[in-house]
Amino acid sequence: MTSGRVTIADVARRAGVSTAAVSKVVRGAYGVSAEMQAKVTQAIDELGYRPHAAARALRGRTYxxxxxxxxxxxxxxxxxxxxxxxxxxxxxxxxxxxxxxxxxxxxxxxxxxxxxxxxxxxxxxxxxxxxxxxxxxxxxxxxxxxxxxxxxxxxxxxxxxxxxDDVMGARLVVDHLVGLGHTRIAHITHLERARAQGLPHTVRAEGYRQAMRAHGLADDVLATSFTEEGGFEGARELLARDDRPTAIFAGADIAALGVLRAADEAGLSVPEDLSVAGYDNIGIASLKRISLTSVDQxxxxxxxxxxxxxxxxxxxxxxxxxxxxxxxxxxxxxxxxxxx
Amino acid sequence: MTSGRVTIADVARRAGVSTAAVSKVVRGAYGVSAEMQAKVTQAIDELGYRPHAAARALRGRTYxxxxxxxxxxxxxxxxxxxxxxxxxxxxxxxxxxxxxxxxxxxxxxxxxxxxxxxxxxxxxxxxxxxxxxxxxxxxxxxxxxxxxxxxxxxxxxxxxxxxxDDVMGARLVVDHLVGLGHTRIAHITHLERARAQGLPHTVRAEGYRQAMRAHGLADDVLATSFTEEGGFEGARELLARDDRPTAIFAGADIAALGVLRAADEAGLSVPEDLSVAGYDNIGIASLKRISLTSVDQxxxxxxxxxxxxxxxxxxxxxxxxxxxxxxxxxxxxxxxxxxx
DNA sequence: GGGAATGTGTAGAACGTTCTACGGCATGGC
DNA sequence: GCCATGCCGTAGAACGTTCTACACATTCCC
The missing domain is CATH 3.40.50.2300 (Response regulator)
Structure with missing residues (x-):
């Protein structure tokens, strides 16, 4: 009694029916009378029966x-x-x-x-x-x-x-920035890996290129990594240029945070000197202290x-x-x- | 062949031994000769056999x-x-x-x-x-x-x-703040719930009280919630007081972020006007833009x-x-x- | 050389379900 | 009254392992 778990056989014995019948009731299968249904359900409740997933797996589903x-x-x-x-x-x-x-x-x-x-x-x-x-x-x-x-x-x-729809997400960002008057908009993406085809960062970068092209603007993609450090390094490189971008679209919020740090260190104020947008809308993006423009998925x-x-x-x-x-x-x- | 997965019986047939023997080899059990071991292992590799967890579960472990x-x-x-x-x-x-x-x-x-x-x-x-x-x-x-x-x-x-050791963690924070010269140190904790006994926030609050007492200081605990909003509300209340605290120790980093926002809005500079410490050392605490003093677990x-x-x-x-x-x-x- | 001890292998019963057959019993049409 | 037709319930064989016995060789010791 105390040893081992209660099985379908215990329930069957209690209800005075066959194990097959209990199985039917448990699964809600076809071919049970209302009376049978009631008897078995009661026995199940009384005994506290729970189906054993492993045993189920051998024949049917594991749910x-x-x-x-x-x-x-x-x-x-x-x-x-x-x-x-x-x-x-x-x-x-x-x-x-x-x-x-x-x-x-x-x-x-x-x-x-x-x-x-x-x-x-x-x-x-x-x-x-x-x-x-x-x-x-x-x-x-x-x-x-x-x-x-x-x-x-x-x-x-x-x-x-x-x-x-990462293509659309990237387009939303570019359209927004262009609408504000930006023309030199750079994109920071994740370093390409062998099997990366079809992965979000690749698609976002492609969406960015398409959107820039649609506005008749030159694209400017830099691949580092989707980390705070990656965003920081990427931004530092971009901001050191002669005609530095007025806006940076990072393919991930975490990288955008790095971009913000780089802007701080370069003495640029955001968004006056540099606009920054990310992707993913992670929790802290909404914190007042960060307040990052981002794409929500x-x-x-x-x-x-x-x-x-x-x-x-x-x-x-x-x-x-x-x-x-x-x-x-x-x-x-x-x-x-x-x-x- | 193509249908269904390869079982222990298939392996046994291939190796010309019993299923029991294969089972022994698979489990690394006692009582197998080196020769048997080799034969079976080879058959397993050739057939790409993988043990079926559900079947195992019925008798032994599921790993x-x-x-x-x-x-x-x-x-x-x-x-x-x-x-x-x-x-x-x-x-x-x-x-x-x-x-x-x-x-x-x-x-x-x-x-x-x-x-x-x-x-x-x-x-x-x-x-x-x-x-x-x-x-x-x-x-x-x-x-x-x-x-x-x-x-x-x-x-x-x-x-x-x-x-x-949450008591120790809280003590580390209090000792640090006292060492810097603070005496009015408030603590923001999570609102008590019925089954909360022994949960981290309760213990941290208790550790804070002990540490304050050890320094002969009066404790000051405010219960809101471990959210950005909770930290913000709590800090706003604390900072509105006549003898407002010079340091706030939030029981969780996320709440500490809210405290930082409240400080911003109150026009207080951190750490000159207000020191802030958190708990958990979440990833963004290390971001240069936040740079939150925290307890790492x-x-x-x-x-x-x-x-x-x-x-x-x-x-x-x-x-x-x-x-x-x-x-x-x-x-x-x-x-x-x-x-x- | 006759056990006892040790080492290797196998038979076969679990384990707790599901599911295919099939049997029995009403019902109903002719 | 006889045969098809549903409906409800059951027997019993899977499912793929593990594990307890036990059988069969060897080896060892006296």
Missing amino acids: TLGVMLSDTRNPFFPDIIEGVTGRLRDTEYQVLLGPGGIEPRTQARMTDAMIDRSMDGLILISPVMTDAELAAIAAAVPVVVVGRHGGAGASSAAYDSVVD DGHVIGATAARLLVERIEGRSRSVASSVSPTLIVRGTTGPPRL | TLGVMLSDTRNPFFPDIIEGVTGRLRDTEYQVLLGPGGIEPRTQARMTDAMIDRSMDGLILISPVMTDAELAAIAAAVPVVVVGRHGGAGASSAAYDSVVD DGHVIGATAARLLVERIEGRSRSVASSVSPTLIVRGTTGPPRL
């Missing part, structure tokens, strides 16, 4: 969805998580997060581990792996990819995807959409869906008209 | 450890995660994170879910639940609790715990310690261990001698 996080420090990842869990709150599904690390190797290890644990579906956030690897995973389990812009169109049938919507698509996929949809979430520009104190 | 996160926005939680995963990198264990939410109810749901999935052990980060609930969980599975100061001594036998060590204790526990230790990690004070630009 477990995995979210692989590429980088736990990603500032809007809590928003995405909240979106996912919020959407799934009233379902039977449970969400577990897998810290995949930044390395392709460790990410692969994590996805393997999630498949080994027979999760019903996976959400991969900014996965760093080849399209072939992605396709292999999607062949084993339903997958939704977040934050990775469509790779080779062909493979896209295997999984769904949710992205922020609404991670909440992204997460909720990913969860919805994944459940649809698990429950049978085979046609693949690519959803794009529109970002919004949050104008704050670090951008303004250039000094004449 | 899965769960980390329940009370709040995914907690700024040093990535450090803890990294400490945990770093420590476990070269073991067979996999770490999965469970977003438990802030509510006791959702946290309980998450721990139940983790137990249902037969995880081998659980690390609970700042769990909000009664000692009885905690004991119940610890009775079902090995548990290490992080960030919760020892409750009723008796129940402590059931699980291990790792805490930051070394989440990395905390996480690694928790992981070590959990594995020890799983592998047999029954005596319970309470580990305390010493914080360090990081002095930056927001603290200085008071203006005479």
Whole structure:
């Protein structure tokens, strides 16, 4: 009695029915009378029965969805998580997060581990792996990819995807700055890596170039890294030039903070001497002391959409869906008209 | 061949041995000859066999450890995660994170879910639940609790715990400020909740009181909340007083940022008119623009310690261990001698 | 040379579910 | 009254491991 957990067999004995019947009731499957339903539910409550996920996994579902996080420090990842869990709150599904690390190797290890644990579906956030690897995973389990812009169109049938429209986000920033009167607008991006194709920073940089071109302006992209230090170094280099830019658009808020520091040290006041904009709208961007103009991705919507698509996929949809979430520009104190 | 995953039986067939033998090799159990070891390992590699966690769970271990996160926005939680995963990198264990939410109810749901999935052990980060609930969980599975100061001594036998020495951290701050010449030092803490006993903010406030008393100074604690807004409101109230404090020690960095904003708005310069110190040493505290004096908890060590204790526990230790990690004070630009 | 001890391997029963068959019982149409 | 047709319930075989027995060789010791 006290030893071991209560199983479906215990419930069946208590209710005076077969284990198969209990299983049906638990799963809400077809073919149970109201009377049976009542008897079994009562027995379940009395005994405090909880289904054993591992045993379920051997035949059916685990009702477990995995979210692989590429980088736990990603500032809007809590928003995405909240979106996912919020959407799934009233379902039977449970969400577990897998810290995949930044390395392709460790990410692969994590996805393997999630498949080994027979999760019903996976959400991969900014996965760093080849399209072939992605396709292999999607062949084993339903997958939704977040934050990775469509790779080779062909493979896209295997999984769904949710992205922020980074091209639009970049355009919003450029339009805003041009509207204020800026013409020399530089962009700081993340140093290109081998598998970076389709990753947000690449797309943002491309969106920036397109938007500048649309305004008939020359683009000016500098690749450092999406860190405070990276933003600082990049800005220092840009500000040392003869015809220094009057505005810097950093591809990530954390880099924008570094840009602000560089402006401080160069004795430039923001936004009079230099306008600064970021991307991601991280929490501290809204602090009065920082007040950074930034692009907001609404991670909440992204997460909720990913969860919805994944459940649809698990429950049978085979046609693949690519959803794009529109970002919004949050104008704050670090951008303004250039000094004449 | 293409259908379904490769099982232990496939490996056994290929190697020409029994499934039991393969199982032994996989688990590194006693009673395998070198020859058998070689044959089986080769077959495993050739077939790309991976053990099925759910099937394992039914009899043995799952090699899965769960980390329940009370709040995914907690700024040093990535450090803890990294400490945990770093420590476990070269073991067979996999770490999965469970977003438990802030509510006791959702946290309980998450721990139940983790137990249902037969995880081998659980690390609970700042769990909000009664000692009885905690004991119940610890009775079902090995548990290490992080960030919760020892409750009723008796129940402590059931699980291990790792805490930051918050009393010491608070003392470091007070000693530092007193050393600079401050005497009117106020403390902003988080509003008390029912189950908050033993939670960090309570202990920090108590440590502050002790330290002030040790210096023969009057304490001054104001409870708002650990948010930017909470810090702002608290500071505004404190700074409106006749004999306003010359230093404010906020129990969390995020609140300290609010204090800085309040100082800005009141036209007070930091640290000349007001010294400000925080707790947690979150990433942005080190940004030159903020440069906040803070207490560093070394989440990395905390996480690694928790992981070590959990594995020890799983592998047999029954005596319970309470580990305390010493914080360090990081002095930056927001603290200085008071203006005479 | 006859146990005892030791080392290697295997058979087969768990573990707690799900799911495919199928059986029994009403109902209803003819 | 007989056969199809639903509906409800059950038996029992999976699912992929682990683990307890036990069988079979060796080796060792007296």
